[in-house]
Amino acid sequence: MSSSALPPRPILVRLPNWLGDLIQALPVVSAAAGNPSRRAILVGPAGFGPLLTPRFPSAEFIPWSRARRFAAAGALRRARPGTALLLTDSLSSAILAAVALIPERIGYAAELRGALLTRRVPRSGPSRTGPRVEEYAALGRAAGLLVGAAVPRLTALPEELRTAGELLQGVGLAGASYAVLAPGASYGPAKRWNPERFAAVATHLATRFGLTSILVGTQEDVAAAAETERMAGGFVRNLTRATNLSALTGLLGGARLVVSNDSGVMHLGAALGRPTVAVFGSTSPVWSAADAPWVRNLYAAYPCSPCFRRTCPIGYGCLRSIGPEQAIQAADELLAADP
Numbered sequence: 001m002s003s004s005a006l007p008p009r010p011i012l013v014r015l016p017n018w019l020g021d022l023i024q025a026l027p028v029v030s031a032a033a034g035n036p037s038r039r040a041i042l043v044g045p046a047g048f049g050p051l052l053t054p055r056f057p058s059a060e061f062i063p064w065s066r067a068r069r070f071a072a073a074g075a076l077r078r079a080r081p082g083t084a085l086l087l088t089d090s091l092s093s094a095i096l097a098a099v100a101l102i103p104e105r106i107g108y109a110a111e112l113r114g115a116l117l118t119r120r121v122p123r124s125g126p127s128r129t130g131p132r133v134e135e136y137a138a139l140g141r142a143a144g145l146l147v148g149a150a151v152p153r154l155t156a157l158p159e160e161l162r163t164a165g166e167l168l169q170g171v172g173l174a175g176a177s178y179a180v181l182a183p184g185a186s187y188g189p190a191k192r193w194n195p196e197r198f199a200a201v202a203t204h205l206a207t208r209f210g211l212t213s214i215l216v217g218t219q220e221d222v223a224a225a226a227e228t229e230r231m232a233g234g235f236v237r238n239l240t241r242a243t244n245l246s247a248l249t250g251l252l253g254g255a256r257l258v259v260s261n262d263s264g265v266m267h268l269g270a271a272l273g274r275p276t277v278a279v280f281g282s283t284s285p286v287w288s289a290a291d292a293p294w295v296r297n298l299y300a301a302y303p304c305s306p307c308f309r310r311t312c313p314i315g316y317g318c319l320r321s322i323g324p325e326q327a328i329q330a331a332d333e334l335l336a337a338d339p
């Protein structure tokens, strides 16, 4: 066989580390993993596996963890990717691609890693001033991927809906209509709306629409969910920590409404096409909002916002400025438009 007949070497896609970022990068992941003429290798947090593996069966998924940042280097060397597309801005992701001997390394110059990249993609403007979905799409296109309309979309799979149905049955909600509320945010308190306000929304959804609210989140969200549950009483069921990504996708896919901070749940709910109310604190909807007619973004445009801090030195005015009545009005509008 002549060398010109050899299949192209695989493309490695280093996935973002946060769920919300992964969802915003889905058009790029789809373009890479859906290319029948070039195999894709996806490298990212192990928790992403249940979401990605069934949707991109022809791609190889290699789990990554902060604790063992370079553990995948040997497996990558053996897989011999020709290109590494780095969707993270981290120095360590560029080092991993270099030590795995991947000849082409594409990404944004950041964290002093420019010398490790073979192609530094110029940003169209300062970081965080345009849609993040577009930032990812520009990287994908620089790697030769056919990233079309950069709109993240997902459909819940039957297995995900079945798992969610079992969870709902376990809390007495089999076959019932429900909302999903995500009062946490792993990023930090500058993204967390007050649990009292989530509880006010849950109370409204129950009394006006007969919707019970399911609380979801990870270990870091336990306190915010417990506080919401304490104030909303029987109007909520607390499934915090009870869902992996597969079950969460099923729960969101069947929800009448999603109310969330600017977090992975917000992006996943929006990508699944569910009516979504999103609350922004220190971050910017210009950068990270889910752009869809079924999404309402609540943002106070506080004078110091966006600051992108995880904690606030001056009292979280950006979040305090958003009252429960705003979320309730947005929820009412969305539910009226999605009968």
Ligand code: SF4
Binding pocket: 190, 281, 282, 302, 304, 305, 306, 307, 308, 309, 311, 312, 313, 314, 315, 316, 317, 318, 319
């Ligand atoms: S500094 Fe301003 S924008 Fe940042 S978290 Fe505090 S109130 Fe919000």
